[in-house]
Amino acid sequence: MSRHFAHLAYTPGVRAEQRRYNGNEMPPTAAGATPELGDGERAFIAARNSFYLATVSSTGWPHVQHRGGPGGFLKVLAPSLLAFADYGGNRQFVSVGNLADNPKAALILVDYPNRRRLKILGNIEVCPAAAADPALLQAVTASGDPVAERIMRIRVAAFDWNCSQHITPRYTVNELAERGLMP
Numbered sequence: 125m126s127r128h129f130a131h132l133a134y135t136p137g138v139r140a141e142q143r144r145y146n147g148n149e150m151p152p153t154a155a156g157a158t159p160e161l162g163d164g165e166r167a168f169i170a171a172r173n174s175f176y177l178a179t180v181s182s183t184g185w186p187h188v189q190h191r192g193g194p195g196g197f198l199k200v201l202a203p204s205l206l207a208f209a210d211y212g213g214n215r216q217f218v219s220v221g222n223l224a225d226n227p228k229a230a231l232i233l234v235d236y237p238n239r240r241r242l243k244i245l246g247n248i249e250v251c252p253a254a255a256a257d258p259a260l261l262q263a264v265t266a267s268g269d270p271v272a273e274r275i276m277r278i279r280v281a282a283f284d285w286n287c288s289q290h291i292t293p294r295y296t297v298n299e300l301a302e303r304g305l306m307p
Contacts, residue, residue, distance in 0.1 A: 128282035160203035179222035209272035
């Protein structure tokens with residue numbers, strides 16, 4: 125776990141529960157330099173074709189959305205900067221509206237076959253695609269993609285590799301075919 129993640133996630137209430145259930149707190153942490161995604165995180169992100177995006181409303185209620193696309197649609201633009209093109213969906217705009225009120229968000233990326241999970245905390249800037257820097261738009265889209273409505277830029281505040289104990293392996297049709305399990 126990165127010290128950045130523990131610094132942000134281990135609130136006084138969390139530490140109290142650690143003492144209650146573990147008999148002690150996890151080691152104390154201090155804020156440090158901006159966290160940087162390493163080669164392992166970059167490769168993991170580049171291989172994902174989906175993730176879950178959690179935001180919080182102005183009334184304090186959490187909201188989780190699934191985001192999906194071709195493998196690597198979530199781009200690592202710099203060691204602490206991610207981005208993806210956001211397309212029209214159910215037209216509710218819950219995540220976008222929540223981010224307008226509070227830019228803090230969490231992403232959970234899962235590799236089901238290999239039972240690995242990466243949690244990312246960050247601040248998201250929502251940029252209308254029509255007003256986005258052309259280089260940014262080009263970095264997150266490919267020819268043949270639908271027209272993006274927005275670009276979501278995520279400044280990574282912290283990340284953590286999470287316990288794999290309860291991840292049930294799941295496979296896409298392509299992953300089954302790669303393993304010779306499809307006719």
